[in-house]
Amino acid sequence: xxxxxxxxxxxxxxxxxxxxxxxxxxxxxxxxxxxxxxxxxxxxxxxxxxxxxxxxxxxxxxxxxxxxxxxxxxxxxxxxxxxxxxxxxxxxxxxxxxxxxxxxxxxxxxxxxx
Amino acid sequence: xxxxxxxxxxxxxxxxxxxxxxxxxxxxxxxxxxxxxxxxxxxxxxxxxxxxxxxxxxxxxxxxxxxxxxxxxxxxxxxxxxxxxxxxxxxxxxxxxxxxxxxxxxxxxxxxxxxxx
Numbered sequence: 377x378x379x380x381x382x383x384x385x386x387x388x389x390x391x392x393x394x395x396x397x398x399x400x401x402x403x404x405x406x407x408x409x410x411x412x413x414x415x416x417x418x419x420x421x422x423x424x425x426x427x428x429x430x431x432x433x434x435x436x437x438x439x440x441x442x443x444x445x446x447x448x449x450x451x452x453x454x455x456x457x458x459x460x461x462x463x464x465x466x467x468x469x470x471x472x473x474x475x476x477x478x479x480x481x482x483x484x485x486x487x488x489x490x
Numbered sequence: 491x492x493x494x495x496x497x498x499x500x501x502x503x504x505x506x507x508x509x510x511x512x513x514x515x516x517x518x519x520x521x522x523x524x525x526x527x528x529x530x531x532x533x534x535x536x537x538x539x540x541x542x543x544x545x546x547x548x549x550x551x552x553x554x555x556x557x558x559x560x561x562x563x564x565x566x567x568x569x570x571x572x573x574x575x576x577x578x579x580x581x582x583x584x585x586x587x588x589x590x591x592x593x594x595x596x597x598x599x600x601x602x603x604x605x606x607x
């Protein structure tokens with residue numbers, strides 16, 4: 377069965393550079409979530425999209441932006457990168473079926489900011 | 491806002507023994523979902539078990555079972571016949587019952603489980 381695909385798996389950037397993380401949800405899933413997990417930390421919710429519209433927002437810095445495209449894939453854009461942005465970024469997807477959805481996680485993108 | 495607390499940063503268990511991981515949460519909602527996720531060294535987030543708050547019966551999945559105490563807001567995970575492959579970080583998570591893309595998970599800080607041969 378198809379899973380949530382994230383690319384790239386690993387990304388190394390310098391301070392003040394920009395990064396773009398991509399997420400391809402499971403086919404027919406209409407909702408995408410982004411989470412950030414720092415070293416030794418629990419995942420923190422960043423932002424979600426439902427039917428290509430932003431549906432919820434968490435602790436996402438103003439330097440970050442995201443969108444969901446017509447094919448339902450999503451991109452997380454990160455600018456003016458800081459050392460503290462080094463983390464594992466998870467994408468998860470679900471299909472809205474009235475509150476009983478299961479979230480399926482991708483393998484994550486490990487971002488290292490040097 | 492909902493919060494999830496895992497009071498055991500680390501736990502260890504002997505292979506084939508049973509271990510229980512604790513989780514408490516705080517919410518004013520009456521209906522919600524609770525989850526246990528496993529994160530092995532590969533860092534893939536794997537769903538272990540799920541509990542709907544409106545169901546009184548405790549969820550079970552093979553060697554994994556939960557003790558859900560709604561009034562006490564407690565949701566512990568029991569792993570029976572522990573195996574070496576169970577070694578991982580375990581996260582307890584809460585999710586509201588909403589629709590339309592707001593079903594974000596709130597995670598606890600995690601419990602690192604070590605399985606000793």
